[in-house]
Amino acid sequence: MKEHGYFQITQKAFIRKNNFLLVMKDKKSGEGDLPGGRMNQDEFFGDWLVSLNRELQEELGNNLQLKIYPEVILVHKHFINLGKHPCIILGYHADFLGGEIQISDEHEYYEWVDIKTYKPELLFSEYMLDAVKLYLKNYG
Numbered sequence: 255m256k257e258h259g260y261f262q263i264t265q266k267a268f269i270r271k272n273n274f275l276l277v278m279k280d281k282k283s284g285e286g287d288l289p290g291g292r293m294n295q296d297e298f299f300g301d302w303l304v305s306l307n308r309e310l311q312e313e314l315g316n317n318l319q320l321k322i323y324p325e326v327i328l329v330h331k332h333f334i335n336l337g338k339h340p341c342i343i344l345g346y347h348a349d350f351l352g353g354e355i356q357i358s359d360e361h362e363y364y365e366w367v368d369i370k371t372y373k374p375e376l377l378f379s380e381y382m383l384d385a386v387k388l389y390l391k392n393y394g
Contacts (some may be wrong), residue, residue: 263298264332264341265306266290267322268389271350274366277377277386278313281362286378286386289313292334292341306346315356321349327393330385343385347393369394 266288269276280287291309293302303324310320328345357364372394374386 259340262334262339262341263293263302263344264291264334265293265302265309265344265346266385267306267310267320267346267348268327268393269320269348269350270369271366273369275369275372275390276350276355276364277367277372277374278357278364279362279377281360286374286382287361288345288382288386292339302344303346313358313360315354315358318353318355319351321351323347328385328389330381330388332381332385343381345385345389 267290269289276289278287278289279285289310290306291313293305297305297308303322306322310322323346325346326344327347328343330343330345332341332343333339334341355364369390372390374383374390378386
C-alpha cells in the first residue's frame with residue numbers, strides 16, 4: 255500500500271486594479287510570485303482568509319485596502335523549490351481599493367501588468383506559470 259502524501263497549502267491573491275494584475279518577483283528564487291503564502295499549521299482549523307490576510311499584510315504592508323472575495327477561484331499544484339515542499343495553491347480574486355503598497359524584503363519588486371497583453375512566461379515558470387496562465391485565460 256502506498257503512503258499518503260503530506261502537502262502544504264499556499265494561498266495566493268490575484269489582485270486586480272481594473273484591467274491590471276499585481277505581480278511580484280521573489281528575491282530567493284528570482285521567479286515570479288503573487289502576493290500570499292503558506293498557511294501556518296495553527297491556522298488550518300481557523301478562518302483561512304485570516305491566514306491569507308496575514309500573508310498579504312506581511313508582503314504588501316498595512317497601508318492598502320483590498321476587497322478579497324472568499325470563493326476560491328483556482329486550485330493548482332505547486333512545488334516550493336527551496337525546501338522541496340509540495341503545495342496546493344488556492345487562488346482568490348481581490349480588488350485593489352487604494353492605499354500604498356510596501357513590499358517586504360521577500361520580493362525584489364512589484365508591478366501592475368495589463369491582463370490583456372501580459373506574457374507571464376517572462377517572469378514565471380513551472381507551476382506558478384501554469385496557475386497565472388490559467389487565471390489569465392479564465393479571468394483576463
